[in-house]
Structures are given as structure tokens and as C-alpha cells.
Amino acid sequence: MNGDVSQPQQGSSTQAQEPTFDFWEFVACSKCNLPFVSDGNGQPSVPFWLTECCHVVCNSHLNADQSCPVCQAPGIELMPLQKDLPAPMSDWFSYIPYRLDAMGQAIRVRHSSR
Ligand SMILES: [Zn+2]
Numbered sequence: 001m002n003g004d005v006s007q008p009q010q011g012s013s014t015q016a017q018e019p020t021f022d023f024w025e026f027v028a029c030s031k032c033n034l035p036f037v038s039d040g041n042g043q044p045s046v047p048f049w050l051t052e053c054c055h056v057v058c059n060s061h062l063n064a065d066q067s068c069p070v071c072q073a074p075g076i077e078l079m080p081l082q083k084d085l086p087a088p089m090s091d092w093f094s095y096i097p098y099r100l101d102a103m104g105q106a107i108r109v110r111h112s113s114r
Pocket residue numbers: 029030031032033034057058059060061
């Protein structure tokens with residue numbers, strides 16, 4: 001009898017789980033490495049700012065003269081860093097996992113070169 005074929009259980013996820021890569025976990029102040037997300041509640045302990053020159057700083061390291069505290073670029077635009085940023089900003093941040101992936105590949109190539 002073939003009526004006893006076990007069927008995939010409905011309700012349990014049979015789909016391939018996509019790794020939920022939260023790039024916010026990689027966002028931290030460039031000066032003090034304070035993480036944007038602390039312990040999973042999703043709220044930064046202090047305001048974070050994104051500079052025009054693609055640097056992230058926490059509120060403690062914001063320069064009053066609108067210069068970048070990381071690379072000293074003068075007269076930069078600052079933008080409050082929030083999790084619900086509009087799409088272009090989220091897209092901008094995709095460079096962070098890309099760089100991490102590139103670093104991983106570099107290590108792998110190095111390892112297999114011998
Ligand atoms: Zn800081």
C-alpha cells in the first residue's frame with residue numbers, strides 16, 4: 001500500500017531558511033565601537049549619526065563644527081541613523097555585509113593558495 005506515504009508536515013517550515021542578516025549588528029561608532037544595537041531590543045542607547053563621508057559615529061563623538069570625527073572631512077552632512085531608514089539609505093548600507101563577505105573570501109583564497 002502506498003497510502004501511508006509520509007507527507008511533509010504542514011506548519012513546520014520546509015522552505016530553505018534564509019539567513020536573516022541584520023546589518024545593524026555590524027553598525028558601530030567608528031570612534032568608540034559602541035554598537036548601534038545593544039542587547040536585542042533594537043534601540044540604540046544613544047543617538048547615532050551617519051556622515052556624508054560614510055562614517056558612523058555615536059552622539060558622544062559628534063563634532064560641533066560639522067567636521068567628521070573619523071576622517072576630519074569638513075562641512076559634512078549628518079543624518080540621524082535609524083532602523084526605519086528609507087530604502088536608499090538601507091541600500092547604501094549593504095556595502096557593509098559585502099565587505100565582510102569580501103574579507104572572508106580573501107581569507108579563503110589565502111588558505112587554499114598552498
Ligand atoms: Zn562613539
